[in-house]
Amino acid sequence: MSKINRRQFVLRSTAAVTAVASAGIVAESLLTRPTPGFDRKYFPRPTASPVAVLRASSYDRELEEIVAEGIRTVGAEVRGKSVLLKPNLVEFHADSVINTDPRLIAATAAVMRRMGAREVVVAEGPGHRRDTEAIVVASGLHEALADTGTRFVDLNAAALGQARLRTRYTGLGRMWLPRPVLDADLVVSMPKLKTHHGVGVTLSLKNCFGCVPGRVYGWPKNVLHWHGVQNSILDVATAVRPGLAIIDGIVGMQGDGPINGVPANAGVLVFSTDPVAADVTAATVMGIDPGRVDYLNEAGRFLGQADLDQIEQRGEDPGRSGMRFTPAPGFEKLSA
């Protein structure tokens, strides 16, 4: 596995043009970062982290049991907590697999309640669409949540609070985030397992983009793209600080993700209390070398464990998935 020399670590800059989801993609220019984006005093070196890759053959069978097992296996504490489930609902197309499956979201909400969570809400601020309700209804999420009595919160419309950034990747200094995100005891990042044409892979760290309110940062989170997608992933994920990742890899997306790719049946769910470890493991499941994903390498310096040798795999061996996701165009070098 390749590892990027820390001194050579580069972040994609916004000085020129940036990758903007459906807005016309361009290769981001690379700039060497002269100073670290974080202070060690705030971020001790990541220690060993548990991850569980569990088999899940479909969205219709035993999902709650698998989710419960995953949460228990990685030792996530749920009892008494207000839990915010953050799926990926960037936009909806009936003939595609862009979003976290509503059945997994509903099953997770039910499990959280069963495990003693004080409150469970599902929350998202879609990146590409102003009409959140249209996505929630068309995707089937509204119906799935109604069945379980779970409330949905539109993070693009929720009241806001300000978080001081302890990282300096974007230089924004502070970030406006929805109060439900700031106030939750436990934010659970629930992305789809996808390749991404701007940064290689989109998993639990990138999924945090959906916590950033469109009415401050634009659609599709213009300010974040302006400051560089990888820079923004690091700042936003640090501010949101998901305490649990549950990655929907039952059916993922390969190729020109996160929107125009094609389905890839990986048949797994990935769990971890460390989102970096979860993403590194999930990339491995996809047949992608996480050491070649710039932002994962950088996140591994301070935000979580990116060294596969330091990740305790408590489920399936991710290296034995046998999957070879087709990388996004321009990211062919990421294949392990």
Next chain:
Amino acid sequence: MASITTKTYGDALAAARSSDGGFALAHGGPSETEPTALAALALDDPVARAWLARAQRSDGGFAAVDGRPESPSVAALAALALSDQRRSARALTHALANRAPTVGDYGNEDGDGRNGWGWTNDTYSWVEPTARVLLAVKALRPADSVSRSEALRIVRQRQCVDGGWNYGSTVLQGVELSGFAQTTAVTLMALQGEDLSLVDPALRFLRSQWRNEPGGLTLAQTAVALDLHDADGVAEVRDAMDVAYRKTAFLGNLLTLAWATLATGPSQRLDRLRSAG
């Protein structure tokens, strides 16, 4: 199905007014410019207009929740909502002056600095914000042919092959993108009286697409757009909007509720949005 009346939408909206006279985006939040502007139009409401007047900055713009100047696309809506002509003109002038620094790398930037308008003042231009500014220019300052041409150029460049508008560009990494009903509805509002080669494909697209985007905002804006173009299908869209409201209560979104009120209210409430080509 018996249609939910505008009184129901209007009553629900009026009941959600914040104690300061403005409207939040969602229940319990602080009053903000965009939902207050829409509520002022939908309810023809002097209290909401007074809130907008108080919120207007000395430079004519409005402060967003983060304290930065509000998006030009929001200032444009406020300009439409304000009844005081001086305040309205200052809001529109502020919106027009805050054009986006770039359209992104589409290959369609003309290098003249006239790049349309964005969701924020300091990043890219986009279809919907540009359309909202165009709507305000045509309604309030029809003699400003320069701003109008700039906006029309952006809108024309970004019309998808299906006739609608995506929120962004038309092609992404070689893949043709499809339009969205919501973006198309807002754009069509701004295209009253314009070239039929631009408008007709968009109306066809909107009529074929709105059922696939079953959210109150999309449906209300579709109804308004069709109404402004005297196009068929308004009643059917309103019925679908009623269904959505019964099912989701628009997720408690007061901006959507304001658009629904506008879409079902007296036709003269739309007069502020009417314009000629």
